[in-house]
Amino acid sequence: MTAADSLSIWLRVRRDIDWHRAPVLQRVPPASDGFRAWCEGPVHRRDPVRAKRLLAAHTLSRADAARRAPLDFARLAAWQREILGEAEVPFRANDAYAKGGRERYGLTPRTRADFTACLGEATGPEVPLAARAARVYLDVAFFHPFADGNARAALLTLVHVLAREDIVLPEVGPLQTTRYADDPVGAADLATLIGVLNRRRS
Numbered sequence: 001m002t003a004a005d006s007l008s009i010w011l012r013v014r015r016d017i018d019w020h021r022a023p024v025l026q027r028v029p030p031a032s033d034g035f036r037a038w039c040e041g042p043v044h045r046r047d048p049v050r051a052k053r054l055l056a057a058h059t060l061s062r063a064d065a066a067r068r069a070p071l072d073f074a075r076l077a078a079w080q081r082e083i084l085g086e087a088e089v090p091f092r093a094n095d096a097y098a099k100g101g102r103e104r105y106g107l108t109p110r111t112r113a114d115f116t117a118c119l120g121e122a123t124g125p126e127v128p129l130a131a132r133a134a135r136v137y138l139d140v141a142f143f144h145p146f147a148d149g150n151a152r153a154a155l156l157t158l159v160h161v162l163a164r165e166d167i168v169l170p171e172v173g174p175l176q177t178t179r180y181a182d183d184p185v186g187a188a189d190l191a192t193l194i195g196v197l198n199r200r201r202s
Contacts, residue, residue, distance in 0.1 A: 003097075005106035010142040010181035011114070014135065017184050022131035023195030025162075030170035031201055035159045038172050049085075054152060057082035061156055065163035071119045071136075073112065073145065079156055083149050091115075096144040103181055105144040115143045122161050130198070133161045134191035142181050151176070162194075169197045 035058055044051035057079040064075060073091060080089040091112050096105040122136035140154035155172060162169065174193060179186055 003101065003104040006103035006181035007105040007111070007142050007144075010138065013182060013184045013187065014118075014138070017188055019127040019131035019135065019188075019191070021188070022128040022134070022191035023198075025129050025165075025167050025195060025198045027166050028201070030168055032170055034169040034171040034173075034197070035155070037170075042173070053083050053085055054156075057152075057156055058159070061160040062163055065160050068123075068164060071123050071157075071160070072116060073119070076119075076140070076145065076153055076157060080146055080149060080153055083152050083156070084146075089146055091145050092147055096150075098144065098150075099178070099180075103142075105142060111143070112145075115139070115145060118143070122157075123164060128191075129162065129165055129167065130191045130194040133158045133194055134187065136161055137175070137190065138179060138187055141179060158194075167198065169194070170200050171197050 036055065039051045039054045039058065043054060060079055060082060069075060077089050081087065092107065095107050097103065098105070118139040119136065122132050122139075124132075127135075137154045137158040140157050141150060144150050146153060155175065158175070159169070159172065174197065175190070179190070
């Protein structure tokens with residue numbers, strides 16, 4: 001039996017969450033850049049090439065944040081080419097699966113346009129920054145736009161959205177837990193966790 005479309009489930013959950021309850025972030029410089037520290041620490045120990053590629057993508061992402069470049073699929077694809085070391089990283093052409101097949105992310109004629117709309121919301125002022133960063137992380141995870149590396153793309157996009165407003169988290173490791181499309185509490189808690197990490201100074 002075909003698994004339910006977890007992307008459609010996520011889009012319903014996304015609409016129902018009260019994102020306005022997310023914490024307000026503080027623009028206080030942290031002791032370190034948590035994404036860079038993660039790449040140079042645990043990622044490098046596991047795979048130096050992977051770490052080097054992530055850092056190259058992070059450099060591109062930070063430059064795009066500094067100039068307030070539009071956040072769209074083309075921007076993510078440019079970072080993803082660095083992450084994967086590939087010349088082309090097109091939008092997926094089929095349904096995608098994750099979590100051992102438990103989640104299926106359907107593909108329809110509207111999927112890419114819906115993704116573009118969600119990315120556009122990540123840089124607007126309608127909801128607090130912590131909510132926008134959490135929401136775009138989950139958007140990338142559940143739209144699953146790439147054939148590979150979507151978890152890395154999701155984290156980098158979260159970091160980019162924060163950097164656009166001069167927020168750098170001192171840690172990113174706690175953000176990397178399994179998330180499910182049908183879990184509104186977990187989605188809202190991700191925004192809360194971003195607020196907790198923002199307040200850490202070491």
